Amino acid sequence: MSIISKLFGKSPFEPLYQHMLMVKECVDLVGPLMNAFISGDEESLKDYSKKIFKAEHEADLVKKEIRTNLPKGLLLPVDRGDILSFLKEQDNIADSAEDVAVLVTIRKMKVPEEIKEELKEFVDRVLTTYKMAMDVSSEIKVLAETSFGGAEAIKVIEMIEELKQMEWEADKAQMRAAKKVFSIEEKLDAVSVVMFMNIFRELGALANHAENTGDRMRIMLHKS
Numbered sequence: 001m002s003i004i005s006k007l008f009g010k011s012p013f014e015p016l017y018q019h020m021l022m023v024k025e026c027v028d029l030v031g032p033l034m035n036a037f038i039s040g041d042e043e044s045l046k047d048y049s050k051k052i053f054k055a056e057h058e059a060d061l062v063k064k065e066i067r068t069n070l071p072k073g074l075l076l077p078v079d080r081g082d083i084l085s086f087l088k089e090q091d092n093i094a095d096s097a098e099d100v101a102v103l104v105t106i107r108k109m110k111v112p113e114e115i116k117e118e119l120k121e122f123v124d125r126v127l128t129t130y131k132m133a134m135d136v137s138s139e140i141k142v143l144a145e146t147s148f149g150g151a152e153a154i155k156v157i158e159m160i161e162e163l164k165q166m167e168w169e170a171d172k173a174q175m176r177a178a179k180k181v182f183s184i185e186e187k188l189d190a191v192s193v194v195m196f197m198n199i200f201r202e203l204g205a206l207a208n209h210a211e212n213t214g215d216r217m218r219i220m221l222h223k224s
Contacts, residue, residue: 026055133210
């Protein structure tokens, strides 16, 4: 019997928490990955990419086990479908981290000095959003103990509101970074412009999925 299967004997929320830890292991590597990309450290870039691919795969395996082992007849304080939607969005965060790793390694690129500051700020905003989403997800075991109500629920809803604000700040940072690229597009080849836009899109998707995780948690709280 797998570890996840054994955890279900206690609560379906413990496996969700364990999945969150796997996602965190993956996405915590995005900061070092992007630092290597910006500085042009190709060896570190390859190393962090491989680690992200491995961590994302492991998180995906845990997701599949949770889907397989979540009993349909189990009495839960929240809807089973909402739990699975929450799981999907949480896993999407790791998927976006993997997509970023693919994009920054698929083609050798040099980050122009003119856009480094905006890109660093954008990455920081994205990771701040993601970290808040992980803080929200980490509350799920405590919420389960309180049937998704009471003071703990109020606290988490406040965290979700803060998460939405952080994602909005990440959106604005993405726009600034994109504008900076287009302001120097005459110095870049067309493929590089497209690649930077794709990288920005996937970083933005990571922040979006982080916000969506909070939204799925809010749904569970409002229905309980």
